[in-house]
Amino acid sequence: MLERGYSARDAQIIETGPDGRARFTLQAALIEQQPATRDIVLTDIDMRLQSADAQWHLQAERGRMPAAAQRILLDGDVRLDGQPAGTLAPVSIRTDKLSYDLATSKAVAPGSVFIVLQNHRLEGTGLEADLKTYQARIRADVHGRFTP
Numbered sequence: 846m847l848e849r850g851y852s853a854r855d856a857q858i859i860e861t862g863p864d865g866r867a868r869f870t871l872q873a874a875l876i877e878q879q880p881a882t883r884d885i886v887l888t889d890i891d892m893r894l895q896s897a898d899a900q901w902h903l904q905a906e907r908g909r910m911p912a913a914a915q916r917i918l919l920d921g922d923v924r925l926d927g928q929p930a931g932t933l934a935p936v937s938i939r940t941d942k943l944s945y946d947l948a949t950s951k952a953v954a955p956g957s958v959f960i961v962l963q964n965h966r967l968e969g970t971g972l973e974a975d976l977k978t979y980q981a982r983i984r985a986d987v988h989g990r991f992t993p
Contacts, residue, residue: 850878860947869894869947871917873908883912890919894927894976896950901927901976903945915948925952927976934963938981940972950976958983965991 858871874889887908894901906921925938940954954972960981971984 850880850883852877867893867895885910885912887917890917892917894950896977899927899976899979901925905943916944916946919943919945923954925974937961938972938974943972952976965989 853876854874856873856876858873858876860868862868869892871887871890871892873887873891875887877886878884879886887910888906890903890905890908892903894903903919903923903925905919905923908917908919910917920942923940923943925943926935928935937960938952938954939959941956943952943954945952952972952974957970958968958972960967960972960983967983967987967989969983969985969987972981973984974981
């Protein structure tokens with residue numbers, strides 16, 4: 846017998862932590878489960894990531910959540926914006942593809958990335974960012990502009 850997946854339009858997924866507070870809220874124009882792989886395919890993603898110290902806003906045109914994984918693979922005009930506690934200005938990250946690990950709060954982008962913090966702009970190739978510790982590393986071809 847052929848298994849069927851599910852689909853939902855204008856859907857919202859909320860995951861809560863042990864304290865009952867939302868860890869993330871994901872909204873998508875379309876969510877579809879692929880019957881063969883059980884992967885979840887998302888369209889027009891708007892995701893809010895909450896922690897005790899910061900809130901992050903993650904947006905992308907498309908995404909996929911592998912069935913057995915705790916991560917979301919995003920592509921198409923990926924935008925990650927937030928303002929960690931204790932900072933004076935928001936941080937904006939732009940890239941074409943990004944993998945976000947829901948369990949560890951780590952983001953990895955393999956291609957070109959653009960980071961804006963106040964009047965400072967960095968660009969390069971490859972990003973590893975830990976949204977819990979507010980540390981980020983650009984792997985190669987780093988160029989920056991820091992204006993007072």
